[in-house]
Amino acid sequence: MAEEVLTRCGYRCDLCHAYKDNIEQDDQRELLSEGWNRIFGIQLTAEQIYCDGCISSNSDDITLVDAGCKVRSCVIGKAYENCSQCDDFACDLLNDRIVKYDDLVENTKNKISRSDRKNFIKPYENYDRLLELREKNGIHSRMYNKLLTPTFADMRKFIETQEVISLWELLHKYLSKHYNFQQEIKYGGKKYGWYINYKAGSRSILSIHPERKAFMMLLVFGHKELEKYVEVEESISSATATLIENTKKYHDGKWIWLRVTKVEQYEDCIKLLAVKRSPR
Numbered sequence: 433m434a435e436e437v438l439t440r441c442g443y444r445c446d447l448c449h450a451y452k453d454n455i456e457q458d459d460q461r462e463l464l465s466e467g468w469n470r471i472f473g474i475q476l477t478a479e480q481i482y483c484d485g486c487i488s489s490n491s492d493d494i495t496l497v498d499a500g501c502k503v504r505s506c507v508i509g510k511a512y513e514n515c516s517q518c519d520d521f522a523c524d525l526l527n528d529r530i531v532k533y534d535d536l537v538e539n540t541k542n543k544i545s546r547s548d549r550k551n552f553i554k555p556y557e558n559y560d561r562l563l564e565l566r567e568k569n570g571i572h573s574r575m576y577n578k579l580l581t582p583t584f585a586d587m588r589k590f591i592e593t594q595e596v597i598s599l600w601e602l603l604h605k606y607l608s609k610h611y612n613f614q615q616e617i618k619y620g621g622k623k624y625g626w627y628i629n630y631k632a633g634s635r636s637i638l639s640i641h642p643e644r645k646a647f648m649m650l651l652v653f654g655h656k657e658l659e660k661y662v663e664v665e666e667s668i669s670s671a672t673a674t675l676i677e678n679t680k681k682y683h684d685g686k687w688i689w690l691r692v693t694k695v696e697q698y699e700d701c702i703k704l705l706a707v708k709r710s711p712r
Contacts, residue, residue: 437485437579440507440514441529442558442565445485449551450497452484460551467552471540487579503529511589513577516565517644531556572643572691574625582617582626587642599698600647603640604628606702610711613637637709646693649701651708654685661707672700 437445445451449460461478468474476497484494486504496504503515503525512518515526522530533553537544544553565573575582575590582590591597607613613630618639620627627641627650641648653661658681665673672690679686692698705711 437487438514438561438577439486439504440512441486441501441503441526442514442516442562444555444561445483445487447555448483450481450483452482455482463551467548470542471536471544471548471552487577501529510592511582511586513575513580514562514565516562516569517573517590521562521566522559530559532559533557572646572648574641574643576622576625578619578622581619582642584617584628587626587628590642591645591647593645593693596646596693599692599695600640600642603649603692603698603701611637611709612712632709638705643691646691649690649692649704651688651690651704652685653688653708657707658685661704664703664707667703668700669696672697672704 435446437451439445446454448454449464455461461481464481465476465478468476481497482495483497486496486501488494490508492499506525507513507515507518510518515521515523531553533544533549536553569576575587588597588600591600607615607630611630611632613632616629616631618627618629619625620639620641625641627639629639630637637651639650641650661676668676675690676686676688679688688704690697690701690704692701
């Protein structure tokens with residue numbers, strides 16, 4: 433099965449006959465040209481249909497079926513991966529590109545066959561797809577798309593909330609000043625998404641995951657760190673102390689996930705990091 437390729441507005445490139453990879457494997461553009469015209473009223477010849485995919489680059493120097501898509505430029509400008517991560521979902525820009533099967537059935541005089549839906553509609557049924565992502569990821573969605581490698585600046589912009597951005601920058605400056613860690617941007621799979629990893633030599637010390645309106649710090653406390661943590665427990669906020677107490681203990685210790693949205697949590701991060709590795 434081909435890997436899912438989700439566009440900024442929620443279309444599926446991997447299911448679309450206009451996508452370059454699908455054209456190379458099995459050119460169905462004649463079929464697509466007829467289907468788009470019949471169902472959507474889009475009049476393009478087979479030769480005019482070719483698309484690199486809107487997530488293949490953040491620049492305009494690529495070939496797109498809809499090169500002037502305003503949704504794409506809006507999503508890129510906000511450093512989102514897709515519209516499900518936006519507070520304004522679903523806005524007027526997106527509504528112009530929404531495809532719903534039931535609406536097409538209601539508004540189309542001709543009967544839509546099963547093959548019609550598969551070839552000409554399913555790749556673009558984006559509303560339910562985006563809504564499902566929105567409900568699954570919640571307000572603190574992460575950067576999950578493996579095909580979109582973010583920069584540090586992208587991560588900062590993705591967080592968006594200025595108060596949290598200030599804490600994000602403060603933490604990274606603190607790490608740079610007080611530790612001799614190596615920094616790298618890594619992908620942790622569909623469950624964890626993109627994050628910044630800090631390590632000493634080959635050993636990972638902590639990771640920081642950008643989220644919408646927050647960021648998450650992960651520290652793994654082994655048995656020795658858990659013993660040391662008891663010495664500073666009273667200086668930690670009650671909410672963080674409760675979180676650590678309720679964190680499941682594995683054979684290698686506890687995986688402590690601390691979400692930061694305010695100063696109190698940032699200060700807890702600094703104290704917990706000192707348990708893991710003393711600052712210079």
